[in-house]
Amino acid sequence: MESKQTRGPIVLACDKRYAMPLATTLRSIVETDRSGEPLEFHVLADGLSERIRRRILDSLPHGSASIRWIEVDLGMFQEFSTISYISKITYARFLIPRIFPDTVSKVLYLDCDLLALDDLQALWATDLEGNVLGAVLDRLDSQIKNQTVRLPVPRVRDYFNAGVLLIDLHQWRKAQIVETALDYLKRCPGSPYSDQDALNVACDGFWKKLDSRWNYLAYNEKLDVSELAGEHKPSIVHFTTWNKPWRPGVPNANAALYDSFRSRTRFPRNSMDRMEATLRIGWSHIKGFQKARQDKSARSDAMVDRQADQSSFK
Template identity: 80%
Template structure:
């Protein structure tokens, strides 16, 4: 079954992209090569070759698609999220009508199981298949203070199985852009916009297809049974490749990264050690400041 896989990347996310792609092919239980389409913003030819060389010979093809993000310059993102995230709104433009379905993945995921069961999912006439986001319960109980749009159910946009024909028919990209023009500072940017555009038009997928790793202290490799994830999505700024984040999944992530052409070298390890040391110093200083300003510790002068 032909189902292209689409990702987006800029210079900052070259290594994570290579790691995500490597995890996909390593988890496959079939020798059939994957078809990757990568939406890029300013990624050099040298880096593109390095990413492709990170994959076993014959395991995949990569089509690089340079995109113009100028349309999205006025829209905000969180500091750790690349502007390339908006590129997924352009997906319907890059495929002919003969391609009916694609899978979009963020570049901060690890794939731990064969994707073909997900790719074969029947969307039953819905525009997209996605996993419910953790924000959904906060929206429903009205405990979330951020101005996230109120929708029937709020999904995470990091893994999207897209029916291109239904997407085009419902004018999802147009509706998302219209929302962003009205609310350019929406806290979760294009994810908020897609939730508004797809409200009531999406199918809920099993959470194993987008395990949202909010808790950086939880080692996902220890999860088993029905809790074992097929795709792990590192959603916060505490990415496992950032040494100062002290993420419990750093070793798991590095086990995939080390198979790419972007392994951690001696300089990386030295820089990591310095970052860890500096983050600990800052944490100690902040703790000391916190203690010194407690009412009981204050002294009249």
């Protein structure tokens, strides 16, 4: 079932480490948008200079979007932990209800490590049917249900990924999602997926499952998502692991796809960046080859030792 509501605010969060990914994500959204109307971005920012903010805006075609910058204070989240490659800015999504008036009923939250590969209108048109939010199941969900997950993640009915959230602000406030999430984090400050775990606890039983195409989780860095077709073709691809496609010297099958959008921002890779990446990848392959040879040699030595031991008992 779908509602007739047109698209509204798109919210993202970013610190200075993610300026380039933010620009690339925004570029992908405006390039795939077919409405012909300017998009409305709201960025929860931490430490982004005016020069960087201008550079991000200039990464978008003139007139394609507006960006409202909201400087946030992350002090209230200092006691909570994150995975090493995730910034405290991830907690900024808890501030979303504060930055919009009651007249705004629905917002779309997106992480900065994703690409939009299709128009988002169909996502916007999703009827949340009274639920707090719409999200896509995380791969941890099946592990939780099969009781094979080793991390102390919360055992909820269904576990979603928080990188793409279609939020009903009225229901969010009514259900006191932020208060419940913060209470969970105070009780479990070392929860492995921090704010995502907390949101799953707060929204347990009150969220709608979205089709996986709206948050395709690219865990496999050897799979080129641009080759996926038909029902498997993602509308949003989300690079969730530490091995991001923009990391220099780290092999990733989606590096070319990512660079195709990045190259049209004000943060393109220059020739030196490309050379460095090529050298790093080459060195990575050499080290991998050397390790494989060492492992093979060790196995051969172990086999010889076993044969010698067996001969000694004959």
